[in-house]
Amino acid sequence: MPQPIEFFFDFSSPYGYIASRLIDDLAARHGREVVWRPILLGAIFKLTGSAPLTTIPMKGEYSKRDFARTARYHGIAFKMPDPFPFSGVQANRAYYWLDSTDPKAARGLAHALYDAAFSGKDIASPQAVIEIAGGLGINRAAVTAGIASPEAKERTRAESDAAAARNIFGSPYFVVDGEPFWGSDRLDQIEKWLETGGW
Amino acid sequence: MPQPIEFFFDFSSPYGYIASRLIDDLAARHGREVVWRPILLGAIFKLTGSAPLTTIPMKGEYSKRDFARTARYHGIAFKMPDPFPFSGVQANRAYYWLDSTDPKAARGLAHALYDAAFSGKDIASPQAVIEIAGGLGINRAAVTAGIASPEAKERTRAESDAAAARNIFGSPYFVVDGEPFWGSDRLDQIEKWLETGGW
Numbered sequence: 001m002p003q004p005i006e007f008f009f010d011f012s013s014p015y016g017y018i019a020s021r022l023i024d025d026l027a028a029r030h031g032r033e034v035v036w037r038p039i040l041l042g043a044i045f046k047l048t049g050s051a052p053l054t055t056i057p058m059k060g061e062y063s064k065r066d067f068a069r070t071a072r073y074h075g076i077a078f079k080m081p082d083p084f085p086f087s088g089v090q091a092n093r094a095y096y097w098l099d100s101t102d103p104k105a106a107r108g109l110a111h112a113l114y115d116a117a118f119s120g121k122d123i124a125s126p127q128a129v130i131e132i133a134g135g136l137g138i139n140r141a142a143v144t145a146g147i148a149s150p151e152a153k154e155r156t157r158a159e160s161d162a163a164a165a166r167n168i169f170g171s172p173y174f175v176v177d178g179e180p181f182w183g184s185d186r187l188d189q190i191e192k193w194l195e196t197g198g199w
Numbered sequence: 200m201p202q203p204i205e206f207f208f209d210f211s212s213p214y215g216y217i218a219s220r221l222i223d224d225l226a227a228r229h230g231r232e233v234v235w236r237p238i239l240l241g242a243i244f245k246l247t248g249s250a251p252l253t254t255i256p257m258k259g260e261y262s263k264r265d266f267a268r269t270a271r272y273h274g275i276a277f278k279m280p281d282p283f284p285f286s287g288v289q290a291n292r293a294y295y296w297l298d299s300t301d302p303k304a305a306r307g308l309a310h311a312l313y314d315a316a317f318s319g320k321d322i323a324s325p326q327a328v329i330e331i332a333g334g335l336g337i338n339r340a341a342v343t344a345g346i347a348s349p350e351a352k353e354r355t356r357a358e359s360d361a362a363a364a365r366n367i368f369g370s371p372y373f374v375v376d377g378e379p380f381w382g383s384d385r386l387d388q389i390e391k392w393l394e395t396g397g398w
Contacts, residue, residue, distance in 0.1 A: 048256050057247050058368040062381060072398050073388055169257040182261060185384035189272055199271050 005190070006175040008163055010041040011088030011173035012052075012081070014067040015184040019117045020111065021076045022187055023174070030194040034098060036110050037094040039160045041171055048169050052085045064166070070184065079120045086117070086124040089156065094129045096155040097146030105177035109133055203232040204389070205374040207362055209240040211251075211280070211289030212370035213266040214383040216317045219310065221386055222373070229393040235309050237291045238359040240370055247368050251284045264328065283317070285323040288355065289346060293328045294344030295354040297337070304337065311335055329361045351364040 005027050008077040009016035027034045045051060053063040064080060071078030089114045099106035112132050113123050122128040126147050133143040146152055163173075167180075174190060179198065181190050192199070202221040204226050208215035226233045244250060263279060270277030290312045298305035311331050313321050321327040325346050332342040345351055362372075365381075373380040373389060378397065380389050391398070 008224075044257075047259055049250075050258075056249075058243075058366045059247055059249075061366065062368070062379060064384075065379070066381070069388070069398075073391065142231075167257045167260065169261070180261060180264070182265070183384070185382070186265075188387070189268070191274065 002032055003177055004035045004037050006037060008037045008168050008171065008173040008175075009041050010171040011038060011091045011113060011117060011123060012085040013041070013069070014063075014078070014080070014118070016171040017078075017114050018067075018071055018074060019074055019172035019174075019184040019187065020114045022074065022184070023172075026187060026191055027194075030191075032194065036095075036107055037157075037159055037163065038095050038110065039089060039163045039168070039171070040087075040089060040092065040156070041169075043160060044164050047164065050169070054084060077115075078118055080161055081117055081120070086122075088123075088124045090129045091117075091123050092156045092159075093147045093152040094133060094143055096159065097143070097149060097152040098133075100155070105136075105138065108136060109138065112136055139166070201231055202376055203234045205236060206233050207236045207238050207367050207370065207372040207374075209370040210237060210290045210312060210316055210322060212240070213277070213279070213317070214269070215370040216277075216313045217266075217270055217273060217275055218371035218373075218383040218386065219313045221273060221383070222371075225386060225390055226393075228390075231393065234361065235294075235306055237287060237294050237309065237355075238357055238362045238370070239286075239288060239291065239355070242359060243363050243368050246363065249368070253283060276314075277317055280316055280319070284319075287322070289325045289328045290316075290322050291355045291358075292346045292348075292351040293332060295358065296342070296348060296351040297332075299350070299354070303364040304335075307335060308332055308337065317339075332337055378393070 005023065007019070007023050009020065023034055025091055054060045067080065068078055095106050095110050109132070112135070113129065116132055117123045123132065129147065130143050131138055134140040170182050172184055174186070176190055176193055179193060204222065206218070207217065207273050253259045266279065267277055294305050295311050297308055305333055312323070312328065315331055317324045322331065327341070328346065329339055330341050333339040369381045371375070371383055373385070375389055375392055378392060
């Protein structure tokens with residue numbers, strides 16, 4: 001049984017969103033599953049001296065143009081979130097709460113959250129996350145309690161820490177049979193890696 | 200007559216080298232010329248708070264793996280320069296000296312310099328640059344004087360300043376009919392842009 005592809009991302013990451021719309025189909029073409037792992041890059045950026053792209057002189061303007069152009073290149077709807085960056089912590093907690101009992105539903109929630117964030121909707125507040133989950137038929141009272149649970153908070157923190165310990169410093173970041181790939185622009189290499197087993 | 204593609208790069212840039220092996224053929228497939236513009240990123244990195252990728256915690260190790268893997272992906276020979284990064288100032292001066300009288304020969308010299316740098320040879324010293332130029336049949340005494348000329352020094356500085364003034368902050372960086380593209384991983388978008396006129 002081939003290993004699943006690990007897909008690490010921050011909900012506030014534009015290139016992570018673009019990858020989220022492509023990675024499941026790519027993996028399925030090669031008979032692979034994808035394990036989705038939302039992380040919080042803020043703490044990791046402190047370690048690498050990095051910052052949200054849009055805040056960097058010169059790179060900021062370019063990156064905003066490139067996000068939108070790259071989304072259109074792939075035929076993906078895209079609207080820049082405002083404010084940006086935003087906190088994905090509530091979304092991560094909801095994801096990991098649901099993942100602990102129903103990974104497939106958690107995947108569906110992650111897609112819905114990402115699509116909402118990059119179509120101009122708030123996903124930073126607990127209320128917004130609860131509404132989006134409710135729209136998918138997930139019990140609102142259960143998700144409200146789930147987001148606030150110590151287990152969800154601890155798992156959210158532990159997943160980011162574990163990623164940082166593995167030197168996962170960006171979003172999207174993939175691990176395919178032990179090989180790391182950073183960026184939505186490495187999906188073509190991932191596809192070839194899955195086809196050929198590496199080169 | 201379609202405009203040429205502008206190709207900005209630093210001789211010390213691994214992704215710039217990879218692009219240098221691909222961009223002429225890509226442009227030729229679409230009836231375009233390429234104007235090569237070596238720049239010095241050191242000064243620009245100060246403006247953007249950036250640094251050579253290999254020196255950044257976590258990103259450094261990844262990037263070295265990605266340079267080599269991406270080169271192999273494209274079937275391009277690649278050896279990491281040591282020391283890295285190195286100064287491209289002498290190479291730039293030789294390039295612009297030759298470009299002022301023979302742009303086609305300057306292109307040939309740029310290819311030879313890049314290929315030398317990424318096959319483990321020094322191109323940081325004037326002597327190394329003169330030897331490589333001499334190997335292409337360029338008069339050694341002329342290139343020796345050319346590198347040291349005030350005109351070559353001034354042009355080298357002016358080209359980096361002009362690039363910085365246009366917010367060109369990385370290598371490789373392309374401008375295609377006014378549209379900016381950063382990175383060797385944007386060559387697929389450049390190809391589609393040339394095919395379709397944009398999207």
